[in-house]
Amino acid sequence: MKCSHTWFDENVARTLADESLRAVIGQTSQSKIESRVVATAKVPNFEQLRDLATQIKQHTIEHLDHYLERFIEQVRANGGIVHFAATAADANACIARIAQDNGLKLAVKVKAMTTEETGLNAALAAAGVQVFETDLGEFIVQLDNDRPSHIVTPIIHKNRQTIARAMQRELGVPYTEDPETLTRYAREHLRDVFRRCDLGISGVNFGVAETGTICICTNEGNGRLSTTRPRVHVALMGIEKVIPRLVDLSVFLKVLSRSNTGQPITVYTSLMNGPRRESDPDGPEQLHVVLLDNGRRAIQQGRYREILHCIRCGACLNACPVYRHIGGHAYDSVYPGPIGKVLTPLLNDPKHYADLPQASSLCGFCRDVCPVRIDIPDLLVRLRRDQADGKAVPWLRRLAFRALFWALSTPRLMRWSQRVLRWGTVVGAKGDWNSRLPGPAAQLTRHRDTPRPAAKTFRDLWQSERDRGDQTDQ
Amino acid sequence: MRRSVTRQIVPLPAIDPSVVRCCTPDVDLAATFCERASEVGMHVVRTTSGICTERVAELVGNVATRLGIAHPKLIIDLQLAERAALCATLADRATVLDPHDGDDALFAADIGITSVEAAVAETGSLVSVSGQEGWRSTSLLPVVHIAIVRAAQIVPDLYDLFESRLPKRIPTAITLISGPSKTADIEGILITGVHGPREVYVIVVDK
Numbered sequence: 001m002k003c004s005h006t007w008f009d010e011n012v013a014r015t016l017a018d019e020s021l022r023a024v025i026g027q028t029s030q031s032k033i034e035s036r037v038v039a040t041a042k043v044p045n046f047e048q049l050r051d052l053a054t055q056i057k058q059h060t061i062e063h064l065d066h067y068l069e070r071f072i073e074q075v076r077a078n079g080g081i082v083h084f085a086a087t088a089a090d091a092n093a094c095i096a097r098i099a100q101d102n103g104l105k106l107a108v109k110v111k112a113m114t115t116e117e118t119g120l121n122a123a124l125a126a127a128g129v130q131v132f133e134t135d136l137g138e139f140i141v142q143l144d145n146d147r148p149s150h151i152v153t154p155i156i157h158k159n160r161q162t163i164a165r166a167m168q169r170e171l172g173v174p175y176t177e178d179p180e181t182l183t184r185y186a187r188e189h190l191r192d193v194f195r196r197c198d199l200g201i202s203g204v205n206f207g208v209a210e211t212g213t214i215c216i217c218t219n220e221g222n223g224r225l226s227t228t229r230p231r232v233h234v235a236l237m238g239i240e241k242v243i244p245r246l247v248d249l250s251v252f253l254k255v256l257s258r259s260n261t262g263q264p265i266t267v268y269t270s271l272m273n274g275p276r277r278e279s280d281p282d283g284p285e286q287l288h289v290v291l292l293d294n295g296r297r298a299i300q301q302g303r304y305r306e307i308l309h310c311i312r313c314g315a316c317l318n319a320c321p322v323y324r325h326i327g328g329h330a331y332d333s334v335y336p337g338p339i340g341k342v343l344t345p346l347l348n349d350p351k352h353y354a355d356l357p358q359a360s361s362l363c364g365f366c367r368d369v370c371p372v373r374i375d376i377p378d379l380l381v382r383l384r385r386d387q388a389d390g391k392a393v394p395w396l397r398r399l400a401f402r403a404l405f406w407a408l409s410t411p412r413l414m415r416w417s418q419r420v421l422r423w424g425t426v427v428g429a430k431g432d433w434n435s436r437l438p439g440p441a442a443q444l445t446r447h448r449d450t451p452r453p454a455a456k457t458f459r460d461l462w463q464s465e466r467d468r469g470d471q472t473d474q
Numbered sequence: 475m476r477r478s479v480t481r482q483i484v485p486l487p488a489i490d491p492s493v494v495r496c497c498t499p500d501v502d503l504a505a506t507f508c509e510r511a512s513e514v515g516m517h518v519v520r521t522t523s524g525i526c527t528e529r530v531a532e533l534v535g536n537v538a539t540r541l542g543i544a545h546p547k548l549i550i551d552l553q554l555a556e557r558a559a560l561c562a563t564l565a566d567r568a569t570v571l572d573p574h575d576g577d578d579a580l581f582a583a584d585i586g587i588t589s590v591e592a593a594v595a596e597t598g599s600l601v602s603v604s605g606q607e608g609w610r611s612t613s614l615l616p617v618v619h620i621a622i623v624r625a626a627q628i629v630p631d632l633y634d635l636f637e638s639r640l641p642k643r644i645p646t647a648i649t650l651i652s653g654p655s656k657t658a659d660i661e662g663i664l665i666t667g668v669h670g671p672r673e674v675y676v677i678v679v680d681k
């Protein structure tokens with residue numbers, strides 16, 4: 001019962017109109033969800049592994065400071081350099097400074113949500129560093145000046161024709177619709193970059209407190225190249241990524257990729273323990289770990305800390321019926337889908353993103369597939385409640401709900417309002433249905449017909465049954 | 475009406491191998507590893523140590539023919555026990571580059587032949603570590619990676635790897651390799667060799 005259209009409404013309308021995009025996103029998500037089912041069924045104790053993963057995360061986030069301290073100590077013991085970034089701007093400035101201090105000019109990047117979150121590419125470009133995305137999808141996004149739409153498969157919204165045109169235009173290669181050849185073009189182009197680069201930037205999937213290990217999971221090999229080839233490796237790590245023990249990795253690695261692509265493990269799992277040592281023939285000379293807060297600490301201290309358990313597997317996106325219809329771009333956020341509906345308003349201006357927690361039917365599929373059992377629907381309901389308390393809800397809707405509350409809790413008023421509504425919806429009605437409600441109520445019939453209150457209410461029927469019963473008894 | 479958030483203090487759970495292991499030590503580890511490694515897209519060859527160099531040389535020949543390379547350039551892991559024998563067998567069929575020559579050699583190689591630190595039966599993973607004469611690039615830059623795994627190196631599960639199989643002083647880089655380099659970014663179509671090797675061969679040498 002909203003009267004103004006928000007940016008989100010417009011985004012949704014736009015993506016809903018694109019039938020082919022919807023079909024692609026729907027199919028891809030469905031096949032991933034099916035792969036997940038197959039992969040998890042092969043692991044007899046998968047549910048117990050999820051429990052363990054959940055408990056480890058719960059414990060770690062509860063004692064975040066303790067584990068962060070140990071992690072920092074260990075990274076330093078390994079010869080790494082640790083930096084702290086309270087905000088996105090701090091992180092960008094810090095990494096730009098590392099580049100300037102070392103005279104670094106050419107950066108290769110592994111897909112990392114944290115760098116998307118801080119908008120690192122623009123900051124580095126401003127500092128005179130040329131940045132290449134090296135994940136195939138992100139590379140194409142960068143070539144085509146686009147935005148990623150999924151946290152694991154960023155160009156789920158692009159077809160081979162658009163990709164071919166972008167490569168032809170930007171790389172000067174012949175147009176081809178063969179995905180194999182397109183991939184080869186990217187490989188050749190980036191090989192040259194990998195040979196010349198001097199700065200490698202990655203995120204972190206898991207930071208192990210016990211050993212100071214940085215764990216990165218990739219499939220393409222760009223993660224290995226970007227953290228092996230350049231002189232300096234900078235890892236931008238959200239503070240919630242820390243885990244206590246090396247052996248905990250065996251739990252998380254087992255659930256991470258099975259939950260999304262259905263692989264038992266990603267092709268490459270890289271564990272890095274500091275910069276190259278005397279005895280190492282190759283690898284980066286410097287390793288910097290930039291610990292990013294950017295609102296996480298506030299979340300950790302509040303009522304939504306559960307969302308920090310997220311290991312960014314992407315399963316909830318694939319499962320979400322809303323995401324499957326509107327795709328990632330509609331959310332206008334680094335984190336789309338169910339995880340984004342919770343995380344985005346918490347990390348950013350909640351007013352601007354007020355629609356996101358509402359854009360859910362609370363079906364609970366995201367919770368069912370989440371490897372760390374985050375109760376996303378519950379968090380969404382809490383966010384909605386906070387919005388209502390914080391007056392982020394339009395006055396008309398507030399008024400409507402106040403009236404509803406009153407009517408539902410007063411039997412006489414309830415009976416009376418059913419009658420009034422029955423007659424109030426008579427204009428434009430076809431029998432018991434109305435497809436064109438007037439005024440602010442028009443929102444209710446914008447996408448579907450709305451049933452009118454029945455001519456004979458349940459109470460009426462009940463009463464007449466009772467009356468009849470009384471008669472037969474006599 | 476408001477529900478209060480109750481916060482339970484959760485202790486750090488113990489990692490019980492009977493819960494965590496997806497592959498137990500009592501199975502035929504070599505067979506399980508071979509099966510899983512093929513499932514993730516690696517080509518597996520089982521052999522006995524006596525004919526290992528022969529098999530590798532044969533494999534190199536076949537791969538080169540298929541890739542259309544007349545005289546392939548190789549990088550051979552300096553830690554590999556059979557390195558000298560391999561070089562001798564391959565002398566007329568291939569050029570063996572020296573990784574000490576740096577990027578020119580590493581980027582030029584068509585095939586990288588390496589040993590492994592360990593292998594994981596559960597996931598079919600090769601475990602490679604950096605260190606003395608152990609280049610991180612040899613299993614990464616060439617189009618084809620050939621790995622030699624000794625059956626005794628195979629551990630049942632990731633749990634066993636992280637719990638007890640890694641060197642005391644943890645190496646700078648530990649890489650779990652489970653298949654050829656893969657992407658499905660373009661329309662969900664699986665393509666190998668996007669950045670890393672397009673083909674991975676694993677030679678499992680039984681005792």
Ligand code: SF4
Pocket residue numbers: 309310311312313314315316317338339366369370371372373374
């Ligand atoms: S919320 Fe759960 S399902 Fe969604 S990305 Fe995070 S870990 Fe995966």
